[in-house]
Structure formats: structure tokens, C-alpha cells
Amino acid sequence: MRIYTRYVFFGVLSLFVRCLLVLFALTPVFVIIQTSFQGYPASLGIKAIPYKAPELLSIFIPIFGVIAIAYRFSKMRANNEIIALKAMGIAPWRIIAPIYIMMFVVSLANVWLTDLSAYWGKGMFRNTIINGFESTIISQLKKNRTFALPGNKYVIDVSAVTEDNVLINPVFTCKKEDLNISAERAEIEVQNNDDLGPIVVVKLYNTEANTPNAVAALPQEYPIELPINDFFKSFRIDPPASKSKEALATLDAERQNYHRTLAAQASFALLSGNLFETSHQEWRSREWREREFTRRRNGYRLLAPRAWATGFSCFFFAWLSAPFAICYNPEELKTKYRIPEIPTPLVACVITLAPYFMCFQIALHNAKSGVLPPLSIWLGNLVLGLLGAYYLKKAH
Numbered sequence: 001m002r003i004y005t006r007y008v009f010f011g012v013l014s015l016f017v018r019c020l021l022v023l024f025a026l027t028p029v030f031v032i033i034q035t036s037f038q039g040y041p042a043s044l045g046i047k048a049i050p051y052k053a054p055e056l057l058s059i060f061i062p063i064f065g066v067i068a069i070a071y072r073f074s075k076m077r078a079n080n081e082i083i084a085l086k087a088m089g090i091a092p093w094r095i096i097a098p099i100y101i102m103m104f105v106v107s108l109a110n111v112w113l114t115d116l117s118a119y120w121g122k123g124m125f126r127n128t129i130i131n132g133f134e135s136t137i138i139s140q141l142k143k144n145r146t147f148a149l150p151g152n153k154y155v156i157d158v159s160a161v162t163e164d165n166v167l168i169n170p171v172f173t174c175k176k177e178d179l180n181i182s183a184e185r186a187e188i189e190v191q192n193n194d195d196l197g198p199i200v201v202v203k204l205y206n207t208e209a210n211t212p213n214a215v216a217a218l219p220q221e222y223p224i225e226l227p228i229n230d231f232f233k234s235f236r237i238d239p240p241a242s243k244s245k246e247a248l249a250t251l252d253a254e255r256q257n258y259h260r261t262l263a264a265q266a267s268f269a270l271l272s273g274n275l276f277e278t279s280h281q282e283w284r285s286r287e288w289r290e291r292e293f294t295r296r297r298n299g300y301r302l303l304a305p306r307a308w309a310t311g312f313s314c315f316f317f318a319w320l321s322a323p324f325a326i327c328y329n330p331e332e333l334k335t336k337y338r339i340p341e342i343p344t345p346l347v348a349c350v351i352t353l354a355p356y357f358m359c360f361q362i363a364l365h366n367a368k369s370g371v372l373p374p375l376s377i378w379l380g381n382l383v384l385g386l387l388g389a390y391y392l393k394k395a396h
Contacts (some may be wrong), residue, residue: 058113186204
């Protein structure tokens, strides 16, 4: 029995490791393609490979676990090994148990990977993009002769770009103010501003400004500073799950200070008779900031439950896929219901991924909005646990 258990265990482990090796080999390709579709040069994609690897691993490890387990047990079922084991009085759970133990250990590692990708991976990737944003702009201008900054508020058009990255005959357009600034040449540089964050500095030489009502000559060297924080909103960096309590305490203190400031401003406005300060238009931005506090607080409360629930999806994927692969018989379905024969690993992926991600996304959306408690993020794992218990009973 021990020999057969080791045979099954190492069969699953070897296929699982081979899938991971293929992922490691393809990770550079995935990252470069992703960054290229987002408009970044390939050089940035190469630099970002180490920072995107934890995210890719945390996503694909559960899927590779399903593929390896479903393939191994489907082969056993096809070779009538399960029937032989039952005939000898050996219950299927005895050969499945070591796989569960392995995936439990893998789940602990995946919790760490999920947390690592959420703060270290995203943070380093964001820094890489900021530091390489200048080369991204230059690359786009060389290729398309135009570049629109985030939000399409500002557009830069050029006739050519020299080898020294000098823009020839640039035209800077501000759509919001209906303003065009043309120059003989220009230089672009990305800098970090303490107040505004990352900014694009466009240095124009021999410039002329055009508006619908007037034309004006500007100084020979005219710098324009453009904040690009809007572009990096999608790169929101959360603290690690282990520091979520400290982040919540800091956020609550910030919120209390903000409320005290609002109360002082409102009191002063009422005492001075300046009712404009208490108008709906003036308080709209304050309402938005209050909603932002709530959103961030819900996000911080989700950090630890989300890391553990996502990490332990490995175990629950294995919990369902192993007994399902034993019970699923594509030949019988083809004969009885005339359903085309579909490989067991593919069906196992669908039967696990579909309910998990549907329940996970529903729980995540409602937990972020505060409708459901943070622990509801385990809903997807709970559904897989119930399905796995049903198929495990059916396998016996």
C-alpha cells in the first residue's frame, strides 16, 4: 500500500513540477507581451519580469494542481486501478490523503506568494514603470509620432525624434483649455515631485502659444510640468497582510483628523456668515473623500482574509478535482448521452474554476462595498469544499 501511495504521490508531484517549470520558462514571454499591449517598450517588460513572477505563480499554481491531480487520477480510473484498490478493500481516500497534505503545504506557500505579489510585486513594478515612463513616451513618439498622456488631457505630436531623444517640431495640445503650443524642438524628462508625485517635464524651445482668441510668443525655453498620478491609480499598493492592523489604525487616525478639520471649517463658516463654504457644491469633494476613506478601510480589512482565501484555493481545488477525476467517466457519457469525449483535466478545470471565481468575485465586490463581512471572501472555497465532499462520498 505504501509503495502504491508513493507511486500516486510522486506521479502527481512530477507533473505539477513540470507545469511549474514550463511556467517559469514562459514567464518572460507573458510579461513582455502584457507590457507591450499596455504601450511599454520591451526593455521595461524585461526589467519587470521578477516583480510579475509572484503574481503569475499565485494564479497558476492552483490551476496546475488541478491539471496534475485530474490527469493522474483519470489515468488510474481508465486503467481500472481504482476498481482494483476497492476490490482489495482500500478506500480511495487513502491514496488521495497524501495529495491533500501536499496541496495544504503548497497552499501555505501560495498565501505568502499572494501577499508578496500584492505589495512588493506591484510596488516594484510601479517603480519600474515610473522610472521607464520617459522611454515609453519616446518609444511611442518614434513609432506613432504622437503620444496622449493619461486621460487624453494632453497630447504631444512631433515630426521626428532624433537619436538623442530630442523632439523636432513638437506641438503640445491641452484639450481642456483649447491651447496649442508649438516649438522648434523639445526635451522630455520624468521627475518625482514631493507634492504631485511623478510628473512629465516637457522643455520647449522657441515656442509659440495659440488659442482661439490670441497668439503669443513664449520665452525661448518654456518648461511644462504635467502630473501623471491618474495613470498610476491602477497601481494602488496595499500594505502586507501582516501589517493590516497598523494600516487600519493609521487610516482611522487620518479620518478623525479630517473630521475635526471639517468641523472646524463648518463652525468658522457659520460664525462668519460665509454660507458658501457649507454649500452642496463645496462639500461634494469632501463627500468623495469620505467615500474614499470607507473604500480604503474595507480594502485593509480584506487584506488578510483575501491572502489566506486565495492561497488556500490550492487545497480546495485539489479537494474537488481528485474525487471528481475518479468519478468522471467520459466514455460512459459519450455512450449514454452522446456527449463528445472531453479530457478529464479540462473538465476538472471548468468544474473548479467556474464556481470558485464566480463566488469569489461576488464576495469580493460585496466585501469591498461593506455589504458582506471580510470573511465572506472564503465563499468560493466553501462552495468547492461542499462539491468536493459530495464527489468524495460518491467516489467511495
